[in-house]
Amino acid sequence: xxxxxxxxxxxxxxxxxxxxxxxxxxxxxxxxxxxxxxxxxxxxxxxxxxxxxxxxxxxxxxxxxxxxxxxxxxxxxxxxxxxxxxxxxxxxxxxxxxxxxxxxxxxxxxxxxxxxxxxxxxxxxxxxxxxxxxxxxxxxxxxxxxxxxxxxxxxxxxxxxxxxxxxxxxxxxxxxxxxxxxxxxxxxxxxxxxxxxxxxxxxxxxxxxxxxxxxxxxxxxxxxxxxxxxxxxxxxxxxxxxxxxxxxxxxxxxxxxxxxxxxxxxxxxxxxxxxxxxxxxxxxxxxxxxxxxxxxxxxxxxxxxxxxxxxxxxxxxxxxxxxxxxxxxxxxxxxxxxxxxxxxxxxxxxxxxxxxxxxxx
Amino acid sequence: xxxxxxxxxxxxxxxxxxxxxxxxxxxxxxxxxxxxxxxxxxxxxxxxxxxxxxxxxxxxxxxxxxxxxxxxxxxxxxxxxxxxxxxxxxxxxxxxxxxxxxxxxxxxxxxxxxxxxxxxxxxxxxxxxxxxxxxxxxxxxxxxxxxxxxxxxxxxxxxxxxxxxxxxxxxxxxxxxxxxxxxxxxxxxxxxxxxxxxxxxxxxxxxxxxxxxxxxxxxxxxxxxxxxxxxxxxxxxxxxxxxxxxxxxxxxxxxxxxxxxxxxxxxxxxxxxxxxxxxxxxxxxxxxxxxxxxxxxxxxxxxxxxxxxxxxxxxxxxxxxxxxxxxxxxxxxxxxxxxxxxxxxxxxxxxxxxxxxxxxxxxxxxxxxxxxx
Numbered sequence: 001x002x003x004x005x006x007x008x009x010x011x012x013x014x015x016x017x018x019x020x021x022x023x024x025x026x027x028x029x030x031x032x033x034x035x036x037x038x039x040x041x042x043x044x045x046x047x048x049x050x051x052x053x054x055x056x057x058x059x060x061x062x063x064x065x066x067x068x069x070x071x072x073x074x075x076x077x078x079x080x081x082x083x084x085x086x087x088x089x090x091x092x093x094x095x096x097x098x099x100x101x102x103x104x105x106x107x108x109x110x111x112x113x114x115x116x117x118x119x120x121x122x123x124x125x126x127x128x129x130x131x132x133x134x135x136x137x138x139x140x141x142x143x144x145x146x147x148x149x150x151x152x153x154x155x156x157x158x159x160x161x162x163x164x165x166x167x168x169x170x171x172x173x174x175x176x177x178x179x180x181x182x183x184x185x186x187x188x189x190x191x192x193x194x195x196x197x198x199x200x201x202x203x204x205x206x207x208x209x210x211x212x213x214x215x216x217x218x219x220x221x222x223x224x225x226x227x228x229x230x231x232x233x234x235x236x237x238x239x240x241x242x243x244x245x246x247x248x249x250x251x252x253x254x255x256x257x258x259x260x261x262x263x264x265x266x267x268x269x270x271x272x273x274x275x276x277x278x279x280x281x282x283x284x285x286x287x288x289x290x291x292x293x294x295x296x297x298x299x300x301x302x303x304x305x306x307x308x309x310x311x312x313x314x315x316x317x318x319x320x321x322x323x324x325x326x327x328x329x330x331x332x333x334x335x336x337x338x339x340x341x342x343x344x345x346x347x348x349x350x351x352x353x354x355x356x357x358x359x360x361x
Numbered sequence: 362x363x364x365x366x367x368x369x370x371x372x373x374x375x376x377x378x379x380x381x382x383x384x385x386x387x388x389x390x391x392x393x394x395x396x397x398x399x400x401x402x403x404x405x406x407x408x409x410x411x412x413x414x415x416x417x418x419x420x421x422x423x424x425x426x427x428x429x430x431x432x433x434x435x436x437x438x439x440x441x442x443x444x445x446x447x448x449x450x451x452x453x454x455x456x457x458x459x460x461x462x463x464x465x466x467x468x469x470x471x472x473x474x475x476x477x478x479x480x481x482x483x484x485x486x487x488x489x490x491x492x493x494x495x496x497x498x499x500x501x502x503x504x505x506x507x508x509x510x511x512x513x514x515x516x517x518x519x520x521x522x523x524x525x526x527x528x529x530x531x532x533x534x535x536x537x538x539x540x541x542x543x544x545x546x547x548x549x550x551x552x553x554x555x556x557x558x559x560x561x562x563x564x565x566x567x568x569x570x571x572x573x574x575x576x577x578x579x580x581x582x583x584x585x586x587x588x589x590x591x592x593x594x595x596x597x598x599x600x601x602x603x604x605x606x607x608x609x610x611x612x613x614x615x616x617x618x619x620x621x622x623x624x625x626x627x628x629x630x631x632x633x634x635x636x637x638x639x640x641x642x643x644x645x646x647x648x649x650x651x652x653x654x655x656x657x658x659x660x661x662x663x664x665x666x667x668x669x670x671x672x673x674x675x676x677x678x679x680x681x682x683x684x685x686x687x688x689x690x691x692x693x694x695x696x697x698x699x700x701x702x703x704x705x706x707x708x709x710x711x712x713x714x715x716x717x718x719x720x721x722x723x724x725x726x727x728x729x730x731x732x733x734x
Contacts, residue, residue: 016578016586017586019581020480028472030418030419081402081403081404081407081468082468083470312499313495313498315642317499317676317677318495318676319476320491322463322466334396335395335396337399340469345466347463347677
């Protein structure tokens, strides 16, 4: 029925009758959960996983189809009136509802929101699932899963898939956490290891000594300690940049890089520059990268780079020069406010880059 | 850029009360107001505009349904036309006009993007963004630059040279009020400049095409598709839609003319505004704009253009903040002994009508100073 309504609203007649607005938006304002074009999901349950990680059980509307375990979804939350989009792994499916697990990090707006301010019943938007961090079709080799921190989330999805299929081959989980209290899904992983004789869990704690656990960051010695031969195992690694680099290095040295499947986290935000530092500006449509001199606006930088963007008042009033910022942060020269780091429309005549930025121009 | 002198026109109004330093201090206080409100924008502003859009959608759907129900009961037709007219007013003024200023760009909501939004009338969004956001808001009330001064049809400033055709301008004004969306629709084309040879049709092919495309879709919706769906009751639905559009036209005309053409709203020459600083620009917006007093619904239905002064100082701040800004701007005007032009709709519009009649005749003094102080 709802899919029929979606199709009807896309029909030429509906578009004529609601011009200049899309017909879908009419339903969106009357019934936010089913209207619009995005996959809307209601937060059905919030579960604390650790002191700084929560799982959100999301009840999606009719536009959610399915995902492959290990994939992530673009996740859009409206926080204090502003929309932010981040990608999070679907860590599992509970009664048909996708679950995303989000660990707070120091400067993360969305992750802080998910951990502190989300309410049951809140509506978020999901995009189409994507990602190649999925199991191979042939599963006759031993698996080694290396996770760092919240990098366990896609790995849990893969482990649950294997367990669900009754996979009999050897599975080793090497899980790096700062302290054992930070280990997400620890109970679940332990249960898995106890109930399936082929699954072994190896916890590695980087910032404290825990009896029975490995300690410190990844070293080849850890592989020896857990008795895994990297040339025999199909290895999946997901975690912070440091872990990925160390693992890649070791596998490359052994000539086995092609047997690694990697999932990197999104780049951590760049430090915001103080006044007086020039910044790299990339104009994506024109494929030009230039440096904006200190305290000069993006409009100035574009013109200095030979571009001729439309502009008007040059004082932030008419917004003729509005462009889509794809990445990076800017300072509004009128108020000193620093923008978010995601895609948004900005008036380039009053915006000075404070990190390297990409502008759709 | 800081100018040393004060705009002579503004000096003429305020006398020698303010020094350059005081004007700059006034500008700095207005800047501080902007920074304070901008930093405070958040969920309540998003919730506000969404609630208005929700109301507008309900009124539009309900209004169109009631016009159809007019087949059974003429009173439903009357209510439907009223609701549809109201919906169109809300869509054009509190929603479209404000979103197209980029007031909600900070929300990052795809439905509220200033650069992409198009509204429910025959004026293409892109042409409006040029003629209004830039030409009108940047060059406010500068005769020869801001084409909103008379829309190329009316003589609204003493500085516009008089010719005998203006004798009938009360009639032109009435026609403009009835067909206001069409006037706005062709505004950016500058049709009145065509006979003077300022441009050729070939130069504006794309603009004309965009206008015709927009017009075709508007006409198709209101005057063909919805009436056709009523089958044998084509004509009552067509009439209802025509009247709803005219209700919106007249209301928008009244509100917009009250914004800059009340008797005390100042007009400027280009020379007077040379080397303006930001503070001078604020003063020009203040002197050239006039507010309308009223309750909550007066402000909502006018798209908060009842706070025209605040809108012109802060065109890209969400309009639902103008009421709180008005309190502070008014207080600053009192502090600096500056005029603050405000009054009820009937008082303000009365002076607009007076101005239309007065300027239909030659000004007693043609050298640029107003005939009536």
